[in-house]
Amino acid sequence: MIAEVLSTGDEVRSGSIADTNASHIARELERVGFFVSRHGCVGDDEPLLSEVLKDISRRADVAVVTGGLGPTSDDITALAVAQAAGVGLFENGNALNMIENYFKSGNRPINPSNRKMAFLPVGVEVLKNDAGTAPGFVLKINRCLFYFLPGVPREMEVMLANEVLPRVIQIKDKTPWVYPTRNITTFGLPESEVNERMKPFSQAFPELIIGFRATFPEIHIKVYGQGENEKALNLQMESAVKWVAEKMGEYVLSLNGESMEAVVGRLLLAKKATLALAESCTGGLIASRITDVAGSSGYFLFSGVTYSNDAKVKVLGVPPETLEKYGAVHEETARQMAMGARALAGATYGLSTSGIAGPDGGTDEKPVGTVCIGLTTPESAQGWRFQFSGGGRFRNKTLFAVKALDLLRRELMGNKQ
């Protein structure tokens, strides 16, 4: 069955905000077995919206439309729908109850502009909004069932899950439908090389779809299936994932969508090992990513974000002679920093970064994009230097952080750089 997605509102139309609703809705509709043939976006323009709704009503079976349900004067969706369906607007009792209850539960007074949200086209079914004030509604125009939802992503997502998907699954054919997805995370190969290695995929697995998502600097390979035969699809999926894993080899982080920091955390936990960091150029970003993972207090002890040389000496115990002889950005300094952090925190592993994230501070010998990384284990203490090119400050910090974590990951897997 054919579905369409339509976003409304001048903020989206004019590009003032990016339309993240459309991709979310499309993905969810495809997951339950619809084919999303188009998305569209129009502004707060009643005649145009009404015309576009009429166009959609003649070519789609289901459409999800977001935005324009609120209390302000530029919220014109109900008007446009009434126009497109050729019906009038009336105060809807169910909608008014929901709005009144919402305000009662928050002990807030209701004002006339809130009551306006209850004026809906005749014949609609009202959809509950548990996350906000504006109710949604459903109306069939020509061949198409339209679901109108608020544009606030938080409200839209809850209503799509609770109110829309359970209803649209009913109107689809009754065959159970499965839509497995697998996400293989990778790091270290450029996108073009990943593309090259994945080229034979579609021939090898013609019933599956492969997609790529660059979550800089990781590249996520997604494999999708959809159909009625769950067992056959799952078997295909398993061999497809195995195929991808073989082609990507040591660059695979996880076959289950885990991020670099989640993988490192899992490996540390499995070894009952702990980690201490010493961060200069990454400025706390490695620690912040590590602690984005729930349960990271089980293995993460400490990061010394030693931006000043003084802090490198005082906190981490880097000998002043090392800094004098080699400078702050050097593999030996990084090695000493990692040793210092490990010793201070009593950790199993110590990992450090010192480099030049830019935009200033580069030299001919150590240009912007240079990073030195130190890694100490119970058995060894190493230092490396890498040179990356072509990124801004934020991009460099991110790349440095993930590169350092990758060295630790490879160490933990016994799979050295």
Added chain:
Amino acid sequence: MIAEVLSTGDEVRSGSIADTNASHIARELERVGFFVSRHGCVGDDEPLLSEVLKDISRRADVAVVTGGLGPTSDDITALAVAQAAGVGLFENGNALNMIENYFKSGNRPINPSNRKMAFLPVGVEVLKNDAGTAPGFVLKINRCLFYFLPGVPREMEVMLANEVLPRVIQIKDKTPWVYPTRNITTFGLPESEVNERMKPFSQAFPELIIGFRATFPEIHIKVYGQGENEKALNLQMESAVKWVAEKMGEYVLSLNGESMEAVVGRLLLAKKATLALAESCTGGLIASRITDVAGSSGYFLFSGVTYSNDAKVKVLGVPPETLEKYGAVHEETARQMAMGARALAGATYGLSTSGIAGPDGGTDEKPVGTVCIGLTTPESAQGWRFQFSGGGRFRNKTLFAVKALDLLRRELMGNKQ
């Protein structure tokens, strides 16, 4: 003049990736004085794309279409364009030159699938792609000038700026056109309250447009103008910004779009002051945000990311009795942490966080969302406790970090909490 934006590709259509190109293109076209009336998105479906192009060709003056120009079999844009325009596809000499030069400059061999990108509809003008292999092209169909660009955002953005905007400005009327934008960043008021305070804006400044962008937890208020009279627009803009600043008061971070960390950095620099951090629940995020600002080494010395109690004692010198008596999440502990970081690094200010970001670790007395913040200055040492609700781990960390920076910002401005 009327413009439209069209994104193509199954990855966008099916919601596998969000369409960030459309908002970027719409914003840029509006900035140079076009009215973007619609966006659309269709998949890699030649008959449908051809039909949609024909529709657009009858109602818009300019359209920017992205995607489907690459070397693979699902890149069908040139075919669909030829179909819509009723012309044939031929190898385009200019396009082939560009592709060959691109490969030559990278010392890479050119293969047949790369040559395919030079097969373009008859009559097009070729657009140079400095950031990748696939050239773009321009073709007029009916009343509309179509600009076809690659879907890779990095390539698209460069080509839009260098190849498309300079051309479309020419076809617009010759009057100089200005489009001032101002971005006022705020923190601390909920979105509904910001909306309420900004309600009278449109009546007060009917020729300007106001928009909001929640960059959690900051709220950015954007004021746009567009027209021919630069001087009058700039005067209006100045008084509009002043009006917004008055209504938002102490919640304004910057009238020039600066983030919280940039404002704090500017205030520290102005005072020739330095900063040390002690982070527990924020896990390095404050340091990472501070060091996202270029030049932060001029005022940022150190952050001790002390996730373990042991590190709080050993590195920051928090007395073990304090931890025993109050626990890690307490205003007194936070105060001691801030004092310890400040003393260790010899900084002017010390700022600390200790709290419960979740999802686990909450208690009845200190539920998830509790954060204690310490701030020490040359004159004082304070500790606070705040209770936020309803966020996941990442959201809580972000809110805690920005709240701590806001307390420092208010201290630096002499404008206490």
